Amino acid sequence: MKYRPLGQTGWSVSEVSMGTWAIGSAWGSVDDEQSMAALHRALDNGVNLFDTADVYGDGRSERLLARLRRERSEPFYVFTKAGRRLDPHVAAGYTRANLTTFVERSLRNLQVEAIDLLQLHCPPTEVYYMPEVFGVLDDLVAQGKLLHYGVSVEKVEEALKAIEFPGVKSVQIIFNLFRQRPADLFFEQAQRRQVGILARVPLSSGMLTGRMRPDTTFQASDHRAFNRHGEAFDRGETFSGIDYETGLQAVEELRPIVPPGMSMAQFAMRWILMFPAVTCVIPGGRTPAQVDENTRTSELPGLPDDVMQKAAEIYSRRIQPLVHYYW
Incomplete structure (x- = not known):
């Protein structure tokens, strides 16, 4: 495993880390x-x-990570999120009282x-224009309840x-072969301000594993069944906002450029790690075998220039018109 510095925190983190949405909720039975x-x-x-959140299984993932700490002696970092417990989820709910309550629940x-x-958990856009919210987070750091945010x-x-606020140490954003816009401007600005970047949804909800087919089915409790058009939350969270059939067709175009010795999933994550601004990718993993495949990505060689160019061409032709200007 290779490690990269996380912004101004002084921490070095595994370039392939682990997201825990899949072991908490909304990905079928676990x-x-x-x-x-x-x-x-x-x-x-x-x-x-x-990486976890207070709403993943209503705290289930957080509690599993607490158990992991009890069962292992190695130090590790846990990043959690707050805000999505609000109902309705509106900017006005990001108050000192609510944020403090959410933080104290996650601490327990x-x-x-x-x-x-x-991390603020994908709040409404207006929240980023509310400096008082970031002032609350500064106060929670001063109180010793958070080390960073x-x-x-x-x-x-x-x-x-977000990165205009000096206390923001990291940004988690969807970045993958089907969502390339962050590399246009944001990466440069984040590097300039020494802000860490966590690339989430690196496999486009599993589409970029190359294992899905037109007849693949999903359990009713899986967001890939119930959120394809944004019925429950932002549609960009599910298959990166791309129509299922279009995603399958794009994967077939990518398949021939995957270098020998790499799985499609490893290729997708290795592509992300080719960008120096990225601190880490955070794929989910529900089984040890999935974790093995994900983490081996760190050992693989970089992608040749011609492969990167071909991936960019496929994106610009097939995907860019569908997603680039929405997110």
């Missing part, structure tokens, strides 16, 4: 013992950053005295606005 086996395997393979779930890094965003506009 088994906690299998999830724990996957978490243990991630630590075995050098992962030292786990994680069984820690301070959260390593708290950052944001998880839907849009490049939100990412650019």
Whole structure:
């Protein structure tokens, strides 16, 4: 496993880290013992950053990570998120009282005295124009409840606005072969301000594993079944906002340029790691085998220039008109 510096935190984190949405909720049925086996395997393979949220299984993922801390002696970082417990989820709900309540609940779930890094969880765009919200986060750091904070965003506009606040140490943003816009301007600005970048949805909800087919079915509790048009949350979270059939066709165009010795999933993550601005990718993993495949990406060689150029051409022709200007 290779490690990269995370902005101004002074931390070095595994360039392939692990997201825990899939072991919490909205990805079909999960088994906690299998999830724990996957978490243990991630630590075995050098992962030292786990990304979670208070709404993943109503705290289920946070509690599993607390159990991991009890069962292992190695140090690791846990980044959680707050804000999506609001109902309705509106900017006016991002108050001192609500944020403090959410943080204290996560502290209990994680069984820690301070959260390593708290992220606002894809708040409405207006929140990025509310400096008082970031003032609350500064106060929570001063109180010792957070070590650092950052944001998880839907849009490049939100990412650019967020990093104007000096306390923002990281931005989590969708960046993958089907969502390339962050590299246009945001990466340069984040590097200039020494802000870490967590590339989320790196496999486009599993589309970029290359294992899906036209007849693939998903459980009713899986967001890939119920959120394809944004019925439950931003549609960009599901298959990167791309129509399922279009995504399958694009994968078939990408398949021939995958270098020998790489799976399609590893190729997709290796592509992301070719960008120096990226601190880490955070794929999910529900089984030790999935974690093994993900983490091996860090050992693979970089992609040749012609492969990067071909991937860019496929994006510009097939995908860019469908997603580039929305997020």
